Structure formats: C-alpha cells, structure tokens
Amino acid sequence: MPLTILLVDDEPLVRAGLRAVLEAQPDIEVVGEAADGAAVIPLVRRLRPDVVAMDVRMPLMDGIEATRAVLRTVPDPPKIVVVTTFENDECVYGALRAGADGFLLKRARPAEIVHAMRLVAEGDSLLFPAAVRQLAASYGEDYGNAEARAAMERAALTQREEEVLRLMTRGLSNAEIADRLVVGTETVKSHVSSVLAKLGARDRTQAVITAYESGFVSPG
Amino acid sequence: MPLTILLVDDEPLVRAGLRAVLEAQPDIEVVGEAADGAAVIPLVRRLRPDVVAMDVRMPLMDGIEATRAVLRTVPDPPKIVVVTTFENDECVYGALRAGADGFLLKRARPAEIVHAMRLVAEGDSLLFPAAVRQLAASYGEDYGNAEARAAMERAALTQREEEVLRLMTRGLSNAEIADRLVVGTETVKSHVSSVLAKLGARDRTQAVITAYESGFVSPG
DNA sequence: GTCCGTCTCCCCCGTACGGGGGGAGACCCG
DNA sequence: CGGGTCTCCCCCCGTACGGGGGAGACGGAC
Numbered sequence: 293m294p295l296t297i298l299l300v301d302d303e304p305l306v307r308a309g310l311r312a313v314l315e316a317q318p319d320i321e322v323v324g325e326a327a328d329g330a331a332v333i334p335l336v337r338r339l340r341p342d343v344v345a346m347d348v349r350m351p352l353m354d355g356i357e358a359t360r361a362v363l364r365t366v367p368d369p370p371k372i373v374v375v376t377t378f379e380n381d382e383c384v385y386g387a388l389r390a391g392a393d394g395f396l397l398k399r400a401r402p403a404e405i406v407h408a409m410r411l412v413a414e415g416d417s418l419l420f421p422a423a424v425r426q427l428a429a430s431y432g433e434d435y436g437n438a439e440a441r442a443a444m445e446r447a448a449l450t451q452r453e454e455e456v457l458r459l460m461t462r463g464l465s466n467a468e469i470a471d472r473l474v475v476g477t478e479t480v481k482s483h484v485s486s487v488l489a490k491l492g493a494r495d496r497t498q499a500v501i502t503a504y505e506s507g508f509v510s511p512g
Numbered sequence: 513m514p515l516t517i518l519l520v521d522d523e524p525l526v527r528a529g530l531r532a533v534l535e536a537q538p539d540i541e542v543v544g545e546a547a548d549g550a551a552v553i554p555l556v557r558r559l560r561p562d563v564v565a566m567d568v569r570m571p572l573m574d575g576i577e578a579t580r581a582v583l584r585t586v587p588d589p590p591k592i593v594v595v596t597t598f599e600n601d602e603c604v605y606g607a608l609r610a611g612a613d614g615f616l617l618k619r620a621r622p623a624e625i626v627h628a629m630r631l632v633a634e635g636d637s638l639l640f641p642a643a644v645r646q647l648a649a650s651y652g653e654d655y656g657n658a659e660a661r662a663a664m665e666r667a668a669l670t671q672r673e674e675e676v677l678r679l680m681t682r683g684l685s686n687a688e689i690a691d692r693l694v695v696g697t698e699t700v701k702s703h704v705s706s707v708l709a710k711l712g713a714r715d716r717t718q719a720v721i722t723a724y725e726s727g728f729v730s731p732g
Numbered sequence: 733g734t735c736c737g738t739c740t741c742c743c744c745c746g747t748a749c750g751g752g753g754g755g756a757g758a759c760c761c762g
Numbered sequence: 763c764g765g766g767t768c769t770c771c772c773c774c775c776g777t778a779c780g781g782g783g784g785a786g787a788c789g790g791a792c
Binding site for chain 2: 440461462463493494495496497500501504505506507510
Binding site for chain 2: 737
C-alpha cells in the first residue's frame with residue numbers, strides 16, 4: 293500500500309508543488325489538501341493519511357495549534373512534518389514542541405522532500421540537516437516571541453523591577469514578594485505598577501506572559 | 513596555538529576521563545577544571561579557554577545558570593558544550609536556550625568527543641547526531657517542568673476548561689474570555705474557578721505559569 | 733429509567749489588585 | 763550645585779477577581 297500524505301498550506305502554489313514532487317513517486321499518494329489548520333482534523337479523521345505536511349504560518353489556525361489539535365484529538369495520529377520557508381522560523385520550534393515529527397524547508401530539493409516523508413513515515417524523527425544548525429543558532433539567540441522580546445527591551449526595567457517581575461513569574465502575590473524582598477507591600481505595588489506600565493501589560497498575568505514569551509524566564 | 517578547554521563537572525572521574533581523552537590530542541590542551549558552575553566565571557576570565565565542557569547537573573549552580581552567566585558577563589565568551597549523561601535530559605534543552613553551542617553525551621566515543629570540541633571551536637554549532645532524535649522525541653513528549661506537567665495531567669481539564677485556560681494564557685480577562693466564547697462572565701468565572709482548583713493554582717497568574725511550565729502552551 | 737459530568741447561569745461577599753496621586757532619601761553625573 | 767534615576771513609602775478608590783453555594787439543561791453511561 294502506498295504512503296498517503298495530506299498537504300496543509302494556505303498557498304495553492306505550494307500545495308501544487310508538493311503534490312507534483314510527491315506524486316512523481318509511484319509509492320506516494322497525496323490523498324488530500326487543506327488550506328488552513330482549522331480544516332485539518334476532520335480531514336485527518338476521514339482520510340487517515342500516514343503523514344501530514346503542515347505549513348506553520350496559516351491564517352485561521354497555524355500549524356502549531358493544528359499539530360497539537362491533531363495529536364490530542366485523533367487516535368493513532370499521523371506523522372506530522374512541519375513545512376516552513378525560513379530556516380530560523382521561530383514557529384518551527386513551537387511546532388516541534390507541539391509534537392511534530394520533523395520539519396522541512398520549502399526550498400529543499402525534491403529528492404530531499406521525498407526522502408523526508410519516507411523517513412518520517414518509517415517512524416524516524418528528523419531534523420533536516422541544513423536546518424539543524426540554524427535551529428541551534430536560534431537557541432543561542434535565546435528564543436522567544438519577537439514582539440514580547442521587543443517589549444522587554446523597550447521596557448528597560450530597573451534591577452529591582454526585574455527582580456519583582458521574576459518573583460511574579462513564580463506566582464507570588466504582592467504580599468509574598470514584599471516579604472521576600474523585605475520591603476513594604478506598598479513598595480512592591482509601586483514596582484509592580486511600573487513593570488506593568490513599562491511592559492504595556494494590564495495586569496500581572498499579562499506581565500508574566502510577556503516574561504515567558506520574551507524568554508525573560510523559561511519554562512523548565 | 514592549541515585548542516584550550518575548560519572542564520566543568522562535579523565528578524572528578526568524569527573530568528579525568530575527559531582530560532585523558534582530550535589531552536591525547538596533540539593540539540588540544542585542558543587548561544583548567546571546575547567542580548561547580550559557581551566557579552566557572554572567574555576561571556573563564558583568567559584562563560580564556562576556547563571551549564568550556566559543561567556538565568548540566570551540578571550541586572551549587574547548574575550548567576544552565578552557569579552557561580547563561582558566562583555568556584552574559586564575559587566579553588568575547590568561549591564556546592560552551594553541554595555534557596550530559598542522558599540523551600533525553602530535560603536540562604539539555606534549557607542549556608541550549610541559555611546559549612550553549614552544542615551538547616555531548618558522556619557515553620560518546622573518544623573520537624566523537626574530540627570531534628565535537630573541534631567542531632564547536634570552529635564556530636559550528638552541533639547537535640550530536642545520536643542525540644538529535646532523542647531531542648526531537650523529547651519535543652514530542654512536550655517538554656516542560658515535571659511537576660507542572662504532572663499537575664496538568666492530574667488536573668484532567670475538560671475541553672471547555674482547556675479552552676478557557678488557553679485564553680487566560682493570552683492575557684484575556686474574564687469578560688474578554690466570555691466575549692470570545694459567547695457566554696456569560698459568570699460562566700467564565702465558574703470555569704476559571706475549576707481550572708484554578710484543578711491545577712492547585714491560587715489565581716489566574718499561577719494557572720498561566722503552570723500552563724507554560726507544563727508545556728500546555730509554549731512561548732512563541 | 734436513573735445517575736453523573738459538563739456546560740451554562742445566577743447570587744452574595746471579601747479582598748487583593750491596580751490606577752492615580754504625592755512625597756522622601758540616596759545616589760550619580762554633568 | 764541642580765537634575766535625573768532609583769528606591770522606598772503612603773493615601774484613596776474602584777473593580778476585577780476568586781470563593782462559596784445553588785440550579786437548570788443536556789448528554790452519555792449504567
């Protein structure tokens with residue numbers, strides 16, 4: 293039986309290209325296409341492809357959400373290969389974390405694309421060699437959401453404010469932070485207020501989110 | 513001039529082993545050793561090694577903190593190779609994010625270790641091939657803080673609760689969530705309350721933190 | 733049929749939170 | 763010296779938040 297593949301990409305041109313490349317192989321069959329992540333789950337359920345080639349950047353639901361959704365909701369889910377244009381696309385990382393089995397550059401040569409699909413279908417996770425270095429490099433840059441990182445930089449928090457923010461990201465209340473820093477709660481409140489103002493956050497939750505998104509603190 | 517290396521590992525045996533392997537090479541010189549991350553910065557400043565071989569798990573200051581510290585405080589910092597025992601060591605990921613240039617398994621063959629040091633010194637980031645797959649697999653497992661992940665699993669949130677939590681992690685208020693889900697704010701409050709109860713969180717901020725730490729949502 | 737879980741909505745109530753002010757001492761730097 | 767920044771403290775005040783408790787509707791499980 294052939295290797296069945298579902299293509300998910302908002303650009304018809306890309307889908308056509310992938311289809312052409314893949315269907316040139318006698319043992320590979322493109323069983324369906326979707327233009328957005330939102331449409332993926334029912335298609336996967338119905339078509340039960342071996343592999344989903346998933347674009348990361350799509351209008352309604354991006355590849356990361358879609359990957360997560362498929363893996364959570366579909367029993368015995370297909371392998372998922374994330375397809376992207378840029379080697380250092382920050383989304384790739386999120387997709388891998390969401391459970392993608394590999395990723396692939398759009399500019400890869402046809403033979404490489406075919407090879408990647410076969411490898412993944414066989415259960416091999418892969419990180420495309422040319423991109424591994426870029427991926428590693430992006431780690432070095434202290435990965436994070438670009439806007440959030442910009443917000444953190446613009447913020448230019450003082451030492452004390454950074455300290456307070458860090459404690460906020462541990463889930464401490466103002467009173468607890470005051471206790472920890474051996475200052476009054478009113479002092480903490482004033483620090484918190486300037487942190488919120490500088491980060492453009494409405495409340496401490498948004499500030500903590502920005503801290504995570506910017507890489508100011510990292511999960512784990 | 514030789515390739516200079518600083519060894520950082522809490523186990524003398526491991527340091528001895530690395531030293532033996534590396535110094536067998538005529539062009540490699542181990543210029544120093546440290547037993548803990550806390551001692552690294554002054555040593556790096558004084559010895560100015562080309563590469564630091566850094567254990568991830570150490571008593572006082574772990575390899576992640578140490579890596580971050582070195583890269584932040586030392587001008588023109590050395591390359592840092594993270595050394596670990598386990599392929600799926602969760603710390604590895606954090607170290608890479610902290611700016612490590614590569615990682616290496618302790619069980620690697622001597623030739624591989626030497627090769628890795630040379631590669632990194634030449635400016636090549638590397639992810640050791642045998643470990644790449646493991647790393648990718650660990651992505652699939654949805655990397656995150658173990659306790660937080662356990663908390664998320666124990667929580668067993670309903671579909672709606674997950675949805676609400678996801679919107680909380682976008683920084684939305686109860687009213688905004690209600691608006692988004694087209695339900696009443698009281699409904700949202702009730703969902704939020706059960707999310708907090710299930711996650712053992714005191715407030716929405718702590719819930720969002722757990723969500724990030726567990727990998728329920730990922731920065732980026 | 734009954735039971736249970738989920739989703740929905742409602743009430744009251746206390747408080748931690750956050751906004752908006754003002755003010756004071758310490759420090760560095762031009 | 764004055765200006766700026768950082769730090770800390772205090773006030774009032776409104777409200778979003780979270781706890782507690784209750785309840786109807788739907789669905790699936792038994």
